[in-house]
Amino acid sequence: MEGQPEVEPRNEEQMDCERERAEDEWRSWQRGQVRNTLHLVSAVAQWILLLACLIYLGIDFLQPSTPQSDExxxxxxxxxxxxxxxxxxxxxxxxxxxxxxxxxxxxxxxxxxxxxxxxxxxxxxxxxxxxxxxxxxxxxxxxxxxxxxxxxxxxxxxxxxxxxxxxxxxxxxxxxxxxxxxxxxxxxxxxxxxxxxxxxxxxxxx
The missing domain is CATH 2.60.120.40 (Jelly Rolls)
Structure with a gap:
């Protein structure tokens, strides 16, 4: 019976460790989601700007030719x-x-x-x-x-x-x-x- 009080602290320490491990995994998953979102936003913005640039170049290409100094x-x-x-x-x-x-x-x-x-x-x-x-x-x-x-x-x-x-x-x-x-x-x-x-x-x- 004398060893019985030591069981509960050990269980509590084990639960604390499991809780900390779960919190670390959750934070790591959140960081991964944020990083993936930033990559996606960056890629979308890149393609939008590139598309805008190509549209601009296409419109300029279709316009009547201008003197060299104005190109x-x-x-x-x-x-x-x-x-x-x-x-x-x-x-x-x-x-x-x-x-x-x-x-x-x-x-x-x-x-x-x-x-x-x-x-x-x-x-x-x-x-x-x-x-x-x-x-x-x-x-x-x-x-x-x-x-x-x-x-x-x-x-x-x-x-x-x-x-x-x-x-x-x-x-x-x-x-x-x-x-x-x-x-x-x-x-x-x-x-x-x-x-x-x-x-x-x-x-x-x-």
Missing amino acids: VPWTLIRYSGKSTKGVAINLTAERGSIQIRNGSIMIPCDGLYLVSLTCSIYPEEDLLKLTLQKTQKSANSPLWIQTVRSSNNTVNLRDNRVNLTTVLFLFREDNLTLCTDSNADIRDLWLSLVLQSPPEEALCRS
Whole structure:
């Protein structure tokens, strides 16, 4: 009978542990739901903005041709292939008036640009950084950096997705490049730039 009082505290400790474990699992599930919701919202917003951009480009394409100085600079880039550590990805334009040289996007006019980027990246190392950077007067300046984790689990393929939609003020001296800090396999990369403000001839490349 002397050992009987010890049973209840032990049972209470066991119940407390089970309750804490259940609460941890519930919080973990909630965090997963929030993360999935954020991924979904981000993807939907990305596709809406990309669709709006394509509609804008389609309307502009159907309009009567205008003088060269009045055309809105834009480019649409598609790429699938390998990336090499520290080397600019060899981008080529699918369509558009903005020139690309040696993988560098040559910004033709000062102004605000709508930038949209989507792709899937499969790094050879555990972590990878994808960097959108500008080169101006031999100096590199990162504009945006995305960290990607290596994942062989098909359930977590969303971790390999990259989505970017932003507006950047760029100058005509800027050259934009994409590069990774380790070797990787890049699939279904779509990159578009559209000048949002009317171009002024004095602020554009000759």
